[in-house]
């Protein structure tokens with residue numbers, strides 16, 4: 345397993361291009377199953393999660409060609425069932441269920457396992473499918489949804505932590521070909537859901553209300569092929585912005601969309617970070633001393649859970665006390681123990697982490713555990729004195745395109761070490 349060797353203490357300087365959004369492209373790739381016609385998707389990031397999704401779609405019978413940042417996909421004939429262990433490896437692939445149910449009226453997938461950040465249930469996805477008339481059977485690790493026909497209906501998708509992003513995507517994709525009108529209440533409002541709706545409507549779907557808690561889908565007979573450009577990844581942009589602040593550098597994020605990042609930019613401002621708009625880019629640097637901030641993660645447009653770990657790394661460097669509360673996932677503090685190994689002073693109190701920041705961090709070998717926790721360790725390593733070795737870098741490669749190359753471009757001393 346590869347690791348990243350980071351020699352810290354170098355302020356990041358220069359420009360970095362933000363890639364297409366992982367959490368938009370995965371459901372959009374799944375949505376191509378809803379038509380037998382060819383679809384073309386641009387600004388596709390080169391990520392292992394994208395390659396996984398491509399494998400699953402090919403496994404299902406679709407023709408998939410990934411070339412540079414474009415995906416050409418045509419699902420002429422597809423299977424609705426089967427044993428694809430890949431689902432277990434990638435939570436995001438659960439979003440093939442909605443389109444399979446929508447197109448074939450049946451879908452069988454292996455139950456997605458939990459992961460380090462939480463149990464990751466799919467009860468709300470299944471509640472939505474049942475509201476459309478599907479029968480759900482869970483047996484020997486598989487979940488099967490089937491329906492004679494799908495009929496539009498009203499469904500409330502609010503769960504214990506607010507709405508569900510992939511649940512909203514799945515139910516929308518099952519409803520686009522249903523008979524009649526479906527109204528989703530407490531729909532997720534994330535920009536990635538809005539981007540999926542833009543693609544579905546380009547395919548001929550009739551969806552309104554995207555980006556609001558009430559989404560209305562009027563069923564149509566069939567969908568046609570479409571071409572689409574994926575939005576930039578707001579979490580990748582947040583990650584590089586935080587890395588710029590952590591290293592006291594100055595970084596221009598090419599292609600970042602500030603309108604998708606209000607909560608992050610607001611907290612960075614309070615933390616003493618300057619963010620200036622430069623055309624279609626954002627320039628990030630410190631604005632004097634860093635200041636401690638309190639953060640609570642919330643559904644969009646609140647502070648994103650996917651940027652929580654990265655902000656914690658920044659707060660570990662910031663003199664003072666910051667309280668970071670995770671309200672979306674039940675155990676998304678895997679990075680705390682590893683940050684502590686670098687010298688951070690962090691205590692967990694229930695859903696909150698109390699960060700007593702300001703002591704300089706010193707490099708050490710650390711273990712990546714999930715995608716964003718790994719990003720937090722990279723940020724801390726970039727700011728720490730000495731060398732930090734981040735192991736199990738495959739976690740990073742799931743969601744960050746060419747992260748070591750992009751960091752080197754910004755002057756970081758980062759080397760990818762292939763484990764023999």
Ligand code: EPZ
Nearest residue numbers: 367436464465466467468469503505508509510650672673
């Ligand atoms: C998406 O996961 C993202 N993944 C996650 O990003 C992101 O953290 C999450 O949304 C929240 O924003 C993709 O889009 C591929 P949820 P998703 O359903 O849709 C509970 C990353 O780092 N819940 O919105 O699976 C759930 O347990 C990844 O890029 C139910 O209770 O998340 C959680 O507490 C990590 N029942 C909360 O809702 C359900 O049926 C939010 O989960 C579904 C979810």
